[in-house]
Amino acid sequence: MKKKEKQAKEKPPKEKRARKKPPKEKQTKEKKTKEKRTKAKQTGTEEEEYACKWNVEHVYREIRIIADCKDCGGKGDLNESSCMNGILDAVSAEGNADVVILSHFVEKQYFSYSLELLKRMAQVMQELSQLAIRDPYKEYFLSNDKLSTSQKSQQKSACEKCELNPHGLYPDLKKTFTTDIQEFYKSLFKTAKKLDKGPTFFCGPCLDTTQSDFVYMFNNLEDLREFIFYRGYNIVI
Numbered sequence: 001m002k003k004k005e006k007q008a009k010e011k012p013p014k015e016k017r018a019r020k021k022p023p024k025e026k027q028t029k030e031k032k033t034k035e036k037r038t039k040a041k042q043t044g045t046e047e048e049e050y051a052c053k054w055n056v057e058h059v060y061r062e063i064r065i066i067a068d069c070k071d072c073g074g075k076g077d078l079n080e081s082s083c084m085n086g087i088l089d090a091v092s093a094e095g096n097a098d099v100v101i102l103s104h105f106v107e108k109q110y111f112s113y114s115l116e117l118l119k120r121m122a123q124v125m126q127e128l129s130q131l132a133i134r135d136p137y138k139e140y141f142l143s144n145d146k147l148s149t150s151q152k153s154q155q156k157s158a159c160e161k162c163e164l165n166p167h168g169l170y171p172d173l174k175k176t177f178t179t180d181i182q183e184f185y186k187s188l189f190k191t192a193k194k195l196d197k198g199p200t201f202f203c204g205p206c207l208d209t210t211q212s213d214f215v216y217m218f219n220n221l222e223d224l225r226e227f228i229f230y231r232g233y234n235i236v237i
């Protein structure tokens with residue numbers, strides 16, 4: 001891959017800056033409680049994910065997301081999955097936020113390109129959630145009148161067992177996307193390799209669905225990677 005370095009026109013801002021005291025006329029939106037998120041796993045067991053509580057303040061024209069990290073179980077750091085989960089929820093809900101503040105003993109602020117990166121990551125998370133709800137059996141077979149009831153039920157159980165079924169595939173990918181990005185890419189490439197094996201090994205509808213969704217997802221991830229390289233290292237790829 002050809003890489004060339006591009007001279008930065010403007011330096012990316014530092015991640016942190018001193019927080020000014022909000023003026024008295026600030027408005028505080030109703031506090032959102034997002035302490036726990038419950039995620040249904042494919043196995044039927046439920047797993048709890050913790051996320052920061054956060055609220056939104058409007059200070060003059062600035063929209064601030066403020067996460068209360070003293071209770072979240074994290075340390076007010078985006079390396080902590082609870083903080084990352086909470087902040088990605090928050091930036092999805094408040095797409096126009098100008099600044100994100102992680103409030104712990106020390107406050108950390110994210111704005112400009114750092115915030116843009118969080119918004120792009122939140123978008124990938126939303127897309128992974130959307131892909132997870134696709135049901136290849138329903139899309140390809142349920143309304144097919146040419147198939148008998150027993151053929152349909154055979155296909156349904158094949159889909160349920162198929163390791164390329166989106167219901168099982170994306171929730172796991174989504175989890176590693178925020179907790180371990182290396183693991184995320186590892187599982188992604190492992191699954192992409194499986195796709196080459198073809199319909200002899202996997203159920204046809206799940207294979208078709210996942211093949212086309214992976215192309216879509218790879219394009220989105222490539223956009224994210226380009227953004228990180230350019231804004232983080234001033235490299236155009």
Ligand SMILES: [Zn+2]
Pocket residue numbers: 051052067068069070072073074075076077082083084086102
């Ligand atoms: Zn937190």
Ligand SMILES: [Zn+2]
Pocket residue numbers: 136137158159160162165203204205206207
């Ligand atoms: Zn299937």
